Every structure is written in structure tokens, then in C-alpha cells.
Amino acid sequence: MASTPRIVVVGGGSTGAGVARDLAMRGADVTLVEQGNLTHGTTGRMHGLLHSGGRYAVSDQKSARECIEENRVLRDIASHCVEMTGGMFVKRPEDSDSYFEEKLQGCADCDIPAEVISGERAREREPHLATDVDKAISVPDGAVDPFRLVVANAASAQEHGARIETHSKVTDLLVESGEIVGVEVEHGAKSGDRVHGVQSGRETIRADHVVNATGAWAGRIGDMADLDVAVRPSKGVMTIMNVRQVDTVINRCRPKGDADIIVPHETTAILGTTDEEVEDPEDYPEEQWEVDQMIETLSELVPMLADARSIRSFWGVRPLYEPPEVGSEDPTDITRDYFLLDHEERDGLPGMTTIVGGKFTTYRMMGEEIADHVVSKFGMDADCRTADVSLPGSEEFSVLRDYMDEFGLRSPIGRRSVERLGSRAEEVLGTGEPNPVLCNCEGVTRAEVRDAISQAGADLNGTRIRTRASMGNCQGGFCIHRLAGELHPEFDEATVRDSWDDLLQERWKGQRHALWGNQLQQAMINYALHATTQNRDHDPATQPVDFAAFDSGPGSDRRLGSDTVGEAADGD
């Protein structure tokens, strides 16, 4: 084929980013468009479990096999996004013995390394487990940071020539002579590293093929060309605990049910989840009782959860799909498998492929299958390399170093930072400039924030997902203004203020479901701080402020020298 096929991928979640990377590596001309920031949809609202496959070993062995295969691939290509915590399926006295045996057999059938351990042994590994847990199956579950993984996929796609457009919503599909030939896009004000240099406005992007990787939103995109894609969105709640009560993934060993998993995630633990079908992926009730019930149920596995501090809760929407003829009543019965819908074959409308269903753990495999499908249409002869080439950040690196000597950082801060940055650590942290900690809860330094801003632009939520800044116990109460400060002077005052407000709102959204005990106290102190020091209990200053008229402060004549470098090294 003479010219490079132009492909538009709609959706900046794990699937979209995975497809974009795959196609870009095979030489296609790829543009990815996403309505929010990367991971805005379901990917940013999951519990971060890297499946061993154990969860599906009884009910869905095909998915289980794919999971263990991809689990191994991701450990290799995405090492800086993955923490191999290990996992356990724990059995309480009231849970069925025969299911425990089925689970064990299922793991064996699917080649998932599994081992039975006694309750005592399980408690040695996880001392906070309930004393009456009688046995457990140990499996290679892990934790994965979905934000970092998607950002790394997008970065890799960019390295291979792709264009990534966040905050760019598809408003229509272009259909010409019975074929989909592109998308209409409306760019928002906060798009990041922009190629076309337009901060907002409409754009028509023509394409030889469109990949609809919008998950729970796939039906909406389909509607634009009168295609019926019957995604069955199903919501699930997740609650983030302030600290890790467990260091391995704890699953409850029973057939199915709500509130049966605890995933250690970075500094926190994430409790999950529920499964309830909803009409609209953007508008569904978020009920406090869902949170309360989940904490209560999971306390049966880890009793200390009942009184532990939760910092926020969020809901995610699974993009479940099943061929209409199956007709499952209960969303938990719907397969977790994925489906590739070629609209030419299915609906007689060429030019677009939709991918629905599937799981985060197998995102790369899904991407490979779509990319195979797409390149075959254009007669390209390019093999998939996404399973072999490490993602940016996951090249060989070691987290064991002398952070104070190397980067002037306190030990746990350096360690966290290097774990997040992976092989990019030297490049990001070795600036030689003063590098104070901006987010104390998560140990995020200015250098890391500036690096994230260089990718995410004015969108502080984009900086958040890249760095974890504002994701700790104060939920941004003590750092969002510092992050906003880093946007200036590259961005003007109005943009900075807007981004600052946005991130505060986003952090507040999740905390609304954690307002008791310690987190309520935190919200109160955040409010008091913001009201008294940032005028947040009054109307924002809508009149232009003449900042130049202010005196620049007593330290303004001090130049950066060795003294300030020394100060910065103390971490704050």
C-alpha cells in the first residue's frame, strides 16, 4: 500500500491508548482523541488489580488464561506501573469448601500458579486478616497503576508519531457515501501538549479507519452513525483507604458477590466493589449505603477496616457487552470477555471498528487484536511488538539507590518518586535545581510536577494522574495551590485559577463519600485553611488583579545559590 493509513482512535483509556501505541508502532498515522484527560472514563475508576486470572478461574476460563498471560507480559513491559504484591483467595468458615476446591482446580486448568496455605500462614503474610480465615489460595495477583500505564502507552504512541488529543470530544462521525471517513472533534480549553496549536474550537479529522474504543460510551459513538452498540454499563463502587491495611491483594473465595476484594495501591488500599447495571454511564446514583455496605462486608476479611480512615470513594462503569441474543438478567452473569465489532461486516457500514467489553489486565491483547484487524484492512505487513518493547519508564532501572546523594531527596520521597518515574528518574529528578516536595502526602517533588506539566499542560488533573500529587490523605488540601503555582508564568492567571478550581472540585467530589471521622476532620481543616489563606469562603476575585503593584516580598532580592539548594534538599 502506497500511503500510510490514517487511523483515529476514539477513547483515551487503556484500550484506546493500547491500540494507539500498537498501531503507531506498526507504522500507522494515529490520532487519539479523548473527551477528558487520559483515563477519564472507566480506566481511571478501577481498583488497580493486575489479575492473575484467579478471579475468573471457575466462571470464565478463557478470560483467566488471557489474564495470566498478560499479567506476565505487563510485569515485563510495564515494570514501573506494576507492583507484584501477590494475592490470596481467602476462605472464611461460612464460605463453601467445594468452591475453594473448584477455584484451586480452575487455577491449575488455566496454568495459574496457585498454592493452598493455612490460615496461620495467611495471617503471617497479612497480620490484619480476620482470625477465623481458615485457609487461602496464594496466586500471583498484583497492583497496577492505571494512570501511569495509560500515560506510558500514550507517550510511547507519541514517540512513534501519534498525535494525542485530550479534552477533545467527538461530536459526530463523518459519513460519506456509505462509509465512515473521520470524526468531528470539539477541543476543550485544557488540552495538553497541542499539535495544532488551537486551545479550543472544532476540528474535522479525516481518517481511513476509526477505532471506537470508548468503552461504556461506545453506544453513544455508534448512535452518531445510527449503529446499535448495546453496551450494558454496570457501576461499581470503590473506596480508598488512607493507608495500606494489606500488602497483598485479598480476594474473598466465593462464587460471586459484592465487596470481595482489597487491592494495595501505592500508599493506599482500594476496596471493591459492586456490580449494578445503569442506564447512562455519566449519570447514575452514587449512594452512601453502597460505601457503608462494602466497608462492612470487607471488614469480615480485615476487621480493622471498620474503623480505618477512608479518604474517598468513587464509582466506575464497566463497559459490559454481550451479544444481544444471550440476554443475561444479572450484570454479574455478563461475560468479561471482549468483542470486536466490525461495522462493515455487522452493519454494512465500513470505516469503523468498535471494541467493547474486556478487562484492564488484557488491554494490550485487545489492542493487538484490533490492530491486527485494522492493519489487515490496509494490507500492511507489520507484526505486533507491544509485548516485547518496554514502555517508556520501564526500561532497566533500580529503585535501590542513595536518593540523598543522587537527587538530594529524603529516602522515602526518593524511593516513591523513582518507583513512579522508573527509568525516567535521572532525566526528571537530576535537574540540579532546588527540588522541594510539593505534595507531602505522596512525596511528590517540584521536578516531578514540572515534568508532568510539560506533558499535561494546564490541566492539573493530568499532572495529578502522572504524579499522584493531591491523592494522599489531605486530598490536595495542602498542595493544590503549590501545584497551581507551578503553572505560572507559562500559563496566565485566569488559566491557573481555573485549573486550581478544577482540581479542588475533583478532589472534593470523591471526598463527599468519606465525610466521617478523620476525613471529615481533614475536610474541615482544608476548608479553614482555604478560607483563611485563599479567600475561598468569598467570591473569587473576578476583577483583574494588578499583581505587579504588589511588593515582591522580603526574599525577592535573594538569588538562587548554594544556600537555597541546601534548603530545598530538606524536602519542603
Added chain:
Amino acid sequence: MSDSADTPTEESFEPTEPNTGEEFEPVQVFPDEGTMDLRPGADSCTKCSTCDTNCPVAEVDDEFPGPKFQGPEQWRLKQTDDGDEFAIDDSIMDCSNCMRCDDACPSGVPLSQMHNEARGEYVDEQMSKLSTEYWRNRILANYRTSAWLASKVPRIANVAMNFGPARWVMEKTLGVTSEREFPAFATETFSEWWAAQGGAAGSRERARDARERRGEPLDADKKVAYFHGCYSEYNTPEVARALVRVYEHFGYEIVVPEQGCSGTPMFANGMLDDARRHAEVNVSSMADLVEEGYDAIASCTSCSLALRQEYPELFDIDGIEDVAENTFESIEYLRIHEDVRGALQDAEIEDELAEEFAYHAPCHARNQGLERQAVELFRDLDGVAVEDVGDSCSGISGTYGWKDEKYEKSMAIGEEMFDHMEDVESTTGMTECPTCSMQMEHGTGYDIRHPIELVAAALVE
């Protein structure tokens, strides 16, 4: 609401409960033996930074990241990956363990427990056992051992320990500051004196005499086990002797059980194994006595704090909770059970103690809610005045101020206290803590007394 609830009276005063981390039960999750998982303690932290603003070290040492970082932040960031543990930041060795952060925290974060565990782990895992710092700290922390040795030949020791060239060598090779004078060793230890007084049997007799004189039942349940600590044993037995006289005066029979160091200097230097060894001795002898109905009293506020707070936080020894719950500081205990203030109202001081005292409340006394006890106690005692010299830390914090690299900081912290002491008319100071008293003397040249000595002078002599 009743009047009494509206107007706080001295009767309604209650010492604040030491924070013993009751919110959760820490358990061992990290691979090395004996380390507790204190991550859940970070749940109480709202980042308000009150601890940082109350930290005397952070105030003078710009490199020190402060208790919030050392405690809840570091613990929350900590974890184990593939059996490989996060290293503890070396700044933990710059914390003086004054424990003011415990008292400052409005949310009950177990700060000093977090610091102690982290420091113990740092020393165990990361500090070279061949380093000068390790041996210097170990020698300072095990003051009891040196003091025991010196007490065998007190006169020689007093000369040798302050012999200029020897101190120069100690500073150059060990990093023990030569600015300070070593405290003098008594020619007779408290234990020697106690044995000469007939020990527990003698005390029982004297207590019965006192009860008879006071018109109390002869078999009154008044018995205490005295934890004298190292300093009263070897350096200031006059404090311990005063305590014995005062308690016996009020009809208490005293026993002096087998005891080691309370562990305070060991906690501050991350020598948790040494501290545990001593704690086992102390808890074992105190627990038996507590079971027999004795209460434990200490004349050193750091000793009483160690037994009450640090023991149950750091160790799991049979009877440790009972000992913690039944331990008191000596003045505190008397004020709870006896009308000492009333007795002092009728007394008068005329001898060389008829002075104005510059009183400094030790940080560890603050943690037990005792910072006002001396001021309140002596308010109506004729012949003396007690002037509170403010709420700053004295700066020495046990071994901290003895370290060459910390000496200047220690003196900078003490600056405010020295200033206020100079404003007092006399040249006498008062405090409950032996090392605070060293610092007060070092900074001003004042003569420093323990409040129990003044009680003895007023009531017994």
C-alpha cells in the same frame, strides 16, 4: 450547668492521659523481627503541622524535616516490595525525642512511637555497627554502665572524666562535646545509703512511726516501689534521699526493687534491643509489686514517662500494661493522695533554700500533664518563690546535647530558657529532669534542685 463545671478548680485538674496509641493495635508486618506496623497511625494525621511548629529541633535546625515527616508521612510512604524494605531517612537521628510532638498533636497521632520505631529500625538495619556514631551513641545511651563503673571509684572518675586532654580525645575520636562538664559521681550511691538505712524493713518501720504520728491506721495501704533511675543512684542521691524522707513522712513504706535504666536514652538513640533488656528487668520486678498493690513512682520525669508511655508502645512484656497504668511521677503521686499543698502552707523555708527558684518544666513532664505542678505546689510556701521560666525546651534532651554535632543546636534551643532564668533574682533553678538540670546549670551556672528536695526541706527537716 453547675458552678463547679464552669469554673475549673484545682480539684478538677486531671493529668492528661499519655497517648498510648489505643486507636489501633500495631502488629508486625515488616520482615525484620520486632518492628511494628505503624502505618495505620497515620490515619489520624490531618497534616495540620502543629507538631512541626512545636518541635524545638526544627526551630533551630533548618535541615531537620520535622516530626510530621518523620512520623505519619514517612510511615505512610513506607512499605515492603518483594521483601525489600523502604529505607528510613537518616534525619531520624536528628530527632531529640523530646516528645513534644505527642503533646502538641490535636489528633492523637502516635508520633513519638513512630519516631522510636523508625529510629530503632534505622539503627538496626542501616547504621554501620563499626561507625563512630554507633559506638558514641551506644556509650551515651548506656550511661548506666559507665556510671556504674565510675561509682566504684567516684573520686578518680570525677577527675578523670573532666580531665582536659581526655575530653579533647573523646571529642575528636567519639564526638562527645568537650564543652560540657561531666556530672560528678557521688561518693555514696543511693543504693548504698538505702541499704545502710535498713532497706525495705527500715522503711516499713519508719512509715509506721509516721502513721502513728499522723493518726492514721498502722496498716494503711500506703506502699510504693521507687524507680530511682540512674542519675539519682550515681550522681544526685540527695534527690532520692529526699524522696524517701518525704514519702516516709507521709506514712508510705518504700521498696526499691531491682532495676536497670528506664531506657529513655536508648530510645533516643534507636538502641531498642538495649532498652528492651533493661525494660524486661524493670517490668518483671515492678509487675510483681504492682500485683501486690504497690504503685511505682519515679523522681525523674523521663523515667516515669518511659514506664507509662514508651514501654507499652514499644514492647510486649508480661505485665507491662499494669506497670504503665500504675506508674506515677513522685510529686504527682503525692499531690493525688496527700494534701501536700496544705502541709506546705503551714511550713516555712529559712535555710539556704529560701530563694526564688527558676523553674523549668521538662518536656517529658509536659507529656504527663505535669508542667505546672511545682509552680502550683509551692505557691503558698513561705520563704520561697517559684518562677516558671517559660515553655521552651531546655535543649539538651538527654544525650542529644552531648553530641558534638548537636551541641550548638542544643544551646540554641536552650537560649530562651537561659534568658528567662537570668531574669530570676537568685541563682537557683528547679526542675524534675536530671539532664535539663545539667543544661540549666551549664547555661547559667545556677545551682539546680529537684522539687522533692524542697518538699523535704519544708516538711521533714
